[in-house]
Amino acid sequence: MGELKALNVVYHFNHSYDLVPIHLLEKYVKTSDIENLLLRLQGNGLITKQNRGYPGIKLTFNGLSILALHKLRHQGVVEYIGKVKGEGKESVVYGGYSDENGEVVIKLHRLGSTSFKKVREVRDYGGHNWILTSSVSAGREYNCLKRLMGALNVPRVFGYALNAVVMEYLDGKEMVSVKIGNPEDALDFLIEQVKRMYKLGIVHGDLSEYNVLVSNGDMYLIDFPQYADAHTERGKKLLERDVKIMLTYFQKRYGIDMDVNQVVEYIRRDVPSEP
Numbered sequence: 487m488g489e490l491k492a493l494n495v496v497y498h499f500n501h502s503y504d505l506v507p508i509h510l511l512e513k514y515v516k517t518s519d520i521e522n523l524l525l526r527l528q529g530n531g532l533i534t535k536q537n538r539g540y541p542g543i544k545l546t547f548n549g550l551s552i553l554a555l556h557k558l559r560h561q562g563v564v565e566y567i568g569k570v571k572g573e574g575k576e577s578v579v580y581g582g583y584s585d586e587n588g589e590v591v592i593k594l595h596r597l598g599s600t601s602f603k604k605v606r607e608v609r610d611y612g613g614h615n616w617i618l619t620s621s622v623s624a625g626r627e628y629n630c631l632k633r634l635m636g637a638l639n640v641p642r643v644f645g646y647a648l649n650a651v652v653m654e655y656l657d658g659k660e661m662v663s664v665k666i667g668n669p670e671d672a673l674d675f676l677i678e679q680v681k682r683m684y685k686l687g688i689v690h691g692d693l694s695e696y697n698v699l700v701s702n703g704d705m706y707l708i709d710f711p712q713y714a715d716a717h718t719e720r721g722k723k724l725l726e727r728d729v730k731i732m733l734t735y736f737q738k739r740y741g742i743d744m745d746v747n748q749v750v751e752y753i754r755r756d757v758p759s760e761p
C-alpha cells in the first residue's frame with residue numbers, strides 16, 4: 487500500500503529532517519502519482535504539507551498513530567481499535583481487542599507540550615521533535631511495565647510500536663473519582679506497592695490520585711513513562727515527591743495523617759543504596 491509506505495518513509499526521515507523533503511518520498515515511494523497520494527494522506531489528516539524554502543511533509547499525531555497501529559496489527563498484538571477510554575496529560579487511550587490478548591487498551595503517547603489539552607487542535611507542535619519524544623516515552627513505559635508486571639499491581643503489557651503501548655484493560659476508575667471505603671488499608675497497600683517497586687529499582691515519578699485505577703476493589707498503578715532508577719539522585723527526589731503527593735491526597739480527602747519522611751524512610755529501609 488502506497489499510503490503506508492509513504493507514512494513509513496516520512497517517519498524514517500523525520501530522524502534527520504524536521505520537514506521531510508517531498509523529493510525523498512518521490513524517490514522511495516514507488517507510485518506514478520505521488521501528488522494524489524499525498525493529497526489523500528493530507529485529506530485524512532495524517533500528514534501536513536509545508537514549504538520552508540522547499541516543499542516538505544510532516545506526520546501528524548494521527549499519522550504517527552495509524553502507522554503504529556498497523557505495526558501492532560502486523561505483530562498480532564492488536565486486531566481492532568475501539569472507543570476512547572481515557573485521556574491524560576500526554577496521551578489518548580483507546581480500547582481494543584485481539585484474539586491473543588482479549589480486551590486491551592492502546593495508549594497513544596503524545597508529548598510535545600506541557601498541556602496537550604490546550605493545544606489539541608494544533609497539529610504541529612513546533613520546535614522540538616515530538617515524534618521522537620513520544621516514541622521514546624512509549625518505549626520507556628513498555629520496558630517499565632515489563633519489569634514490574636507479575637510483581638506489582640500494574641496492567642500486563644503486550645507490546646509496543648512507535649508511540650503506542652498495548653496493555654491489559656482494567657475496567658475501573660481513577661482513584662480521584664472513587665470514594666474508598668477503607669482508606670487506611672488502601673494507603674497501606676499503596677505504600678507497600680511503592681516499597682516493592684523501589685526494591686526492584688524503580689520509582690514511579692508521577693504518582694497521583696489520577697494514576698491509580700480502582701478496578702473490582704483492587705488498586706493498580708498506571709502511567710510509567712517518567713519512571714526513574716531508584717539509585718539515582720532523580721529517583722531519590724521523585725520518591726519523596728511521589729510519597730508527598732500520595733499522603734497529601736489521603737490527608738485532604740480522608741483525614742489520614744502520616745509523616746512523609748517516616749514513610750520515605752520505611753520505603754528505603756532494607757534497600758541497598760547501590761544496585
Ligand SMILES: Nc1ncnc2c1ncn2[C@@H]1O[C@H](COP(=O)(O)OP(=O)(O)O)[C@@H](O)[C@H]1O
Pocket residue numbers: 571572573574575576577578579591593641653654655656657658660696697708709710
Ligand atoms: N490499562 C488501562 N485500563 C483502563 N484505562 C486506562 C488504562 N491505562 C490508562 N487508562 C485511562 O487513560 C487515562 C490516561 O492514561 P495514563 O497512562 O494516566 O496517561 P497520561 O500520561 O496521559 O496521564 C488514565 O487516567 C485512565 O483513565
Ligand SMILES: [Mg+2]
Pocket residue numbers: 574575696697709
Ligand atoms: Mg496519567
